[in-house]
Amino acid sequence: MTQNTISLASEVNLRFDPAKYETLKISLDNNIIQVKKYSVIYVANPVRFRLEQIGKGGKPQRNANPYVYQTMNIYLSEYADRNMNAPIIFMVHNGGWKASVVEDSVDEGIRYSGNSNDDLVGAALKAGYVLVDAGTRSRGIIAEDGSFLGKAPAAVVDAKAAIRYLRLNSDLIPGSTDRIVITGISGGGALSVAIASSGNSPDYYPYLSEVGAAGISADGTSSLRDDVFATIAYCPITDLANADAAYEWQYAATRLIKSDYYASLNGDYQFLPEPPPQGPPDSQPPDKHKYYDSLILSPQQKEASDRLSEAYIRYFDSLDLKREDGTPLTADNLPEVIIELVTAEINRVLVSGSAHPCVPDLGEDFILTIKRGPGGPKKPGELSDDPPPYNLAIKNEWLKLSADRKSVECVDYEKYLDFVASIQALKPVPSFDQGDVSQGGESNLFGTPSQIYSNFTAWSWDHNASKGDGIGKEDTGMSFDEYLETTDGKELKAQLKLTSPIPYLSSGSVKTAPYWYVRHGIRDRDTAFAIEVELYYMIKSQPQVKDINFKFTWLNGHAGNYDVQEAFSWLADIL
Ligand code: DHB
Numbered sequence: 001m002t003q004n005t006i007s008l009a010s011e012v013n014l015r016f017d018p019a020k021y022e023t024l025k026i027s028l029d030n031n032i033i034q035v036k037k038y039s040v041i042y043v044a045n046p047v048r049f050r051l052e053q054i055g056k057g058g059k060p061q062r063n064a065n066p067y068v069y070q071t072m073n074i075y076l077s078e079y080a081d082r083n084m085n086a087p088i089i090f091m092v093h094n095g096g097w098k099a100s101v102v103e104d105s106v107d108e109g110i111r112y113s114g115n116s117n118d119d120l121v122g123a124a125l126k127a128g129y130v131l132v133d134a135g136t137r138s139r140g141i142i143a144e145d146g147s148f149l150g151k152a153p154a155a156v157v158d159a160k161a162a163i164r165y166l167r168l169n170s171d172l173i174p175g176s177t178d179r180i181v182i183t184g185i186s187g188g189g190a191l192s193v194a195i196a197s198s199g200n201s202p203d204y205y206p207y208l209s210e211v212g213a214a215g216i217s218a219d220g221t222s223s224l225r226d227d228v229f230a231t232i233a234y235c236p237i238t239d240l241a242n243a244d245a246a247y248e249w250q251y252a253a254t255r256l257i258k259s260d261y262y263a264s265l266n267g268d269y270q271f272l273p274e275p276p277p278q279g280p281p282d283s284q285p286p287d288k289h290k291y292y293d294s295l296i297l298s299p300q301q302k303e304a305s306d307r308l309s310e311a312y313i314r315y316f317d318s319l320d321l322k323r324e325d326g327t328p329l330t331a332d333n334l335p336e337v338i339i340e341l342v343t344a345e346i347n348r349v350l351v352s353g354s355a356h357p358c359v360p361d362l363g364e365d366f367i368l369t370i371k372r373g374p375g376g377p378k379k380p381g382e383l384s385d386d387p388p389p390y391n392l393a394i395k396n397e398w399l400k401l402s403a404d405r406k407s408v409e410c411v412d413y414e415k416y417l418d419f420v421a422s423i424q425a426l427k428p429v430p431s432f433d434q435g436d437v438s439q440g441g442e443s444n445l446f447g448t449p450s451q452i453y454s455n456f457t458a459w460s461w462d463h464n465a466s467k468g469d470g471i472g473k474e475d476t477g478m479s480f481d482e483y484l485e486t487t488d489g490k491e492l493k494a495q496l497k498l499t500s501p502i503p504y505l506s507s508g509s510v511k512t513a514p515y516w517y518v519r520h521g522i523r524d525r526d527t528a529f530a531i532e533v534e535l536y537y538m539i540k541s542q543p544q545v546k547d548i549n550f551k552f553t554w555l556n557g558h559a560g561n562y563d564v565q566e567a568f569s570w571l572a573d574i575l
Contacts, residue, residue, distance in 0.1 A: 014042070015169065015172075016038070016169035016173055018172050020038065022036075022037045022039075023037075024036075024075075026110050028114050028125055029126055033078050033125075034077075035106055035125070036076040037106065038173075040074065041067050041071050042158075042164075042165035042214075043161045043165075043212045043213055043214075044212025046067045046070040047066075047069070048066035049066050049067075049149070051063045053099075053140075053141050068101040069099050069101060069141065070135065070136075070158055071101075072162050072165075073103070073132070075105070075125070075131040075132070075133070080129060082174055083174050083175070084174055086175045086176065087129045087130070087176065087575060088131075088166065088176070089124040089129045090166075091121075091131070091133045091183055092134055092155075092182065092183070093135075094155050094188045095185070095187050096186070097155070097445050098139055098140045099138040099139065099141040099150045100138070105133040106125070106131065114126030116564070117563055117565050118564060123564045129175070134162045136154070137150035137157075138151075138152075138155040139442070147450055148447075148451070149449050151447060151448075152446055153495055153498035157207040157208055159191055160208060161213035161214070163177075163182075164208070164215050164216075164224045164225075168214035180230075181232060181571060182231045183231065183232040185235060186234065186236070186237050189236035189518075189560065190233075192232070193238055193535065194238070194504075196512070196516065197501035197504040197510070197512055199510055199511030200226055201510045204226075204498065206220065207498075229514065229515060230574065231517065233518050234519050234560025234562075235532075236527075237527050238501060239501075240432055240456065240499060241496040241500065242531070244430040244431055244432050245311045245459075246528035246531045247527065247528045248305045248308035248309040248312065249308070249309045249313065250417065252305045252306065255297060255421075255426060257418070259295060259296050269288055275425075277390075297429065301429040308430060311458075312331065316330065317330050319534060323337065329537055338413070339416075341551075342552055343408045345552050346399065350408070359401065360396040361401045361405060362396055362397070363395065365396065366396055367391050367393055368423065368557075369389050369391055370389060370391075370392055371389045396419075398411060398415035398418075399411055399416070400412075420523050423523055424525055424557070430460055433457040433459070433460035434460070435455055435460055435469075442456075445495075447471070447488075448488055452469075454471050460472075461479075461480035462480055502534065502535070505538040505539060505541070512539075512542050513545075514545060515546060516549065517549045517567055517570055518539070518548070520551075521553050521555070521557045522552045522553060522556060524559075532552070549570055
């Protein structure tokens with residue numbers, strides 16, 4: 001069957017209608033241009049979700065229709081319209097690994113520069129690329145029937161379904177489906193790398209079939225591809241099955257030193273500084289007593305931190321990674337590799353002279369600009385209501401420069417981690433599988449559609465103390481390993497696999513994207529640096545990968561789209 005044959009009844013309503021668009025007028029690099037906006041539901045059996053949902057920042061939100069999570073917008077600027085060979089920038093959100101409604105990333109009257117480092121939409125439009133913005137299901141949303149139909153792997157399934165829609169209609173939609181570039185930040189970065197690593201994997205077919213994705217037939221075979229050409233992924237919060245363990249491996253010692261120190265003060269915090277604001281969007285400094293108390297670990301947390309940290313060593317070593325010189329990359333020399341990557345970035349910044357703010361020598365201050373609010377382009381005449389960014393000075397106790405300040409002399413690893421943890425408090429122990437979803441964490445990404453959440457790691461499952469939630473050893477009488485052998489447990493195992501790039505990067509039987517651009521801020525504490533190193537070296541080890549451009553970026557925290565010009569010049573090169 002050829003790629004564009006419509007042979008299935010369910011695919012008939014997946015046919016793109018080129019005449020059904022809205023015209024937007026925008027300013028791009030000071031030229032007024034027109035952009036066609038198409039809004040399409042990209043699956044034949046979209047799930048109906050309640051209109052009232054809890055949206056961003058825990059605020060109630062009313063959706064325009066039940067299908068906003070499985071809808072995508074396709075934007076064609078005058079430069080991209082009719083160009084069947086244009087690359088397709090495929091934006092996903094998935095912030096916090098939460099469901100995301102389709103977004104108006106291009107809107108009437110907005111001024112885009114196209115030349116700035118933080119305007120990915122403008123850069124894509126200016127380059128003449130087709131721009132797609134896809135909503136995707138994920139955790140935290142309730143279907144009309146009351147069930148949780150956004151759980152893993154829904155976000156990955158939906159992104160694949162949207163890619164399949166583009167392929168099904170590649171004769172009608174400008175842009176080349178051989179040049180799809182998936183991009184996102186954090187949860188969206190994780191979604192991007194999951195897609196880039198698992199192209200055409202049959203593991204997803206049953207889920208794709210359920211939602212009526214293009215090119216999946218009733219007998220479960222596929223006539224379309226869902227692989228991509230490249231990804232631009234920022235701070236991917238990925239490998240969730242091992243993220244708690246990695247976090248403790250990374251920060252157990254940092255936590256313990258702080259914990260012992262604050263415990264020794266017996267609640268007398270009067271001489272300690274006010275805690276720093278905990279980063280965007282929370283611009284208020286937290287209560288001083290609560291903040292320092294929260295850094296003191298309970299005996300159970302210390303035990304958890306130790307056990308998780310040990311588990312990560314076994315896991316990391318099982319990945320069997322190799323360094324550039326062919327020697328094994330193990331948990332033993334992983335700190336050395338993290339230092340190498342941090343050093344390489346700072347050396348690059350020192351040589352390029354582009355450091356803003358400049359790189360301090362030992363004893364001088366790092367000046368961090370902490371942004372508050374989402375920023376982004378505004379309509380003409382519209383003032384930003386974001387609180388202004390503020391500067392935070394933190395003494396450099398970890399980075400020593402050479403005498404001429406042109407290179408790094410040494411990095412004190414423990415003090416570097418302490419620096420990261422002093423800007424924004426570390427996540428609690430455990431960080432991701434926290435169980436009780438009111439506390440944060442990702443536990444409600446997993447489980448059956450009728451479970452509010454499920455623990456997804458052995459430690460949290462075996463130590464779940466919420467009686468009556470139906471989860472964990474105390475409620476089920478089963479250890480995590482025993483549970484994984486049950487029907488629901490097998491599905492949980494599949495959810496973990498289908499949302500992570502790591503199992504696919506080691507499988508060899510799928511189509512891996514040939515081009516990868518991955519970034520993680522040098523002071524980003526939202527997941528362990530180890531996770532990003534793991535991802536980087538797994539990508540590197542793939543024979544199908546032609547280029548992996550990876551950096552721990554200078555002085556960035558948990559953020560993305562901050563080096564858009566560099567990313568797009570990389571993209572122009574590989575194209
Ligand atoms: C994001 C941040 C997190 O700390 C996390 O655990 C998952 C996602 C995010 O910013 O998308």
